[in-house]
Amino acid sequence: MKLSVIIPAHNEASLIERVISDIAGELSGEKIDAEIVVVDDNSDDGTHDIVSAIAALDERIRLVKRVPPRGFGRAIRDGLEKATGDAVVVAMGDASDDPADITRYFRKIEEGYDCVxxxxxxxxxxxxDYPAVKLLLNRAANLFLRCIFWTSHNDLTNAFKAYRREVIDAIKPIESLYFNVTIEMPLKALIRGYKIAVVPVKWHGRESGVTKLKIADMGRRYLYTALYLWLQRVLVMDDINERASL
Ligand SMILES: Nc1nc2c(ncn2[C@@H]2O[C@H](COP(=O)(O)OP(=O)(O)OP(=O)(O)O)[C@@H](O)[C@H]2O)c(=O)[nH]1
Ligand SMILES: [Mg+2]
Known part of the structure; x- marks a missing residue:
């Protein structure tokens, strides 16, 4: 089974080399057949050149160069189109995720889970190092999602997750252009009833570079995505399942 690790990156010159080499090292050590797809979104700080140089030396590293307009959701969608693996992991380009957790995800997919x-x-x-205000908003958003989707999942707002290729195909088209894709993907998998494993992960706040998340802008987009998927679950889930089984 082949794994694709998709890394969206916008202006991550200070961290991207370390992120790629840590993940590539982990996957080699674990003898996992994998590719790393870095989606550079119009960076102007040299991210593209750094990744391009690494990709020239290691065929497992692939660079996708986006043209404007940029957006986290657009980058994920492009990465998913280019990925050739049987399963995908979306991981951040600012070293917030632990590469060892990617292996844990992959082992769960090997066990037969559809998503992790x-x-x-x-x-x-x-x-x-989770900034206090973001942590508070995160807990509030997850509590809201738990209530309206009646689920015990308590970290749906973290994009760092794994999906089998079949799940990705079933949840298309992915609509979100921005960070709201972070909840669109897991919520769609959840309401379609896929078999989901939950594992504890390690997360580290950004050590350098600049945050791209604009909280004020994102609030309304997250709300829109949550509410339209809630409506989808309540009103048309039968139709969606019926179409999927045709
Ligand atoms: N390709 C692409 N990647 C993006 C875009 N916006 C953010 N990213 C990447 O997505 C990841 C998460 O973005 P961050 O800025 O770290 O967002 P965050 O984790 O909420 O905020 P921090 O507290 O700064 O870590 C990073 O790898 C970014 O480089 C974008 O528009 N396009
Ligand atoms: Mg981050």
């Missing part, structure tokens, strides 16, 4: 959702808020997880 990491949680930063369960026994065995670790969260370092």
């Amino acid at each position: 959702f990491g949680s930063r808020f369960m026994k065995g997880s670790a969260v370092m």
Whole structure:
């Protein structure tokens, strides 16, 4: 089974080399057949040249160069189109995720799970340097999602998750252009009833570079995505399942 690790990156020159080499090292050590697809979104800080140089030396590293307009969701969609693996992991380009957790995800997919959702808020997880305001908003958003989707998943807002290729095909078209894709993908998998493993993950706050998340803008987009998927689940899930089984 082949794994594709998709890394969206916008202006991550200070971190991207370390991120790629740590993940590539982990996957080689674990003898996992894998590719790393870095989606550079119009960076102007040299990210593209750094990744391009690494990709020239290692055929497992692939660089996707986007043209404007940029957006986290657009980058994920492009990465998914280019990925050739039987399963995909979306991982961040700012070194916030632990490469060892990618192996844990992959092993769960090998066991037969359709998706693996990491949680930063369960026994065995670790969260370092999470800015207080973001943490508060994160907990509020996840509580809201837990209530309206009646689920025990408590970290749906983290994009770092794994999906089998079949799940990705079933949840297309992915609509979100921005960070709201972070909840669109897991919520769609959840309401379609896929078999989901939950594992504790380690997460580290950004050590350098600049945040791209604009909280004020994102609030309304997250709300829109959550509400339209809630309506989808309540009103038309039967139709969607029927279409999928045709
Ligand atoms: N390709 C692409 N990647 C993006 C875009 N926006 C953000 N990213 C990447 O997505 C990942 C997450 O973005 P961050 O800025 O770290 O967002 P965050 O984790 O909410 O905020 P921090 O507290 O700064 O870590 C990073 O790897 C970014 O480089 C974009 O428009 N296009
Ligand atoms: Mg980050």
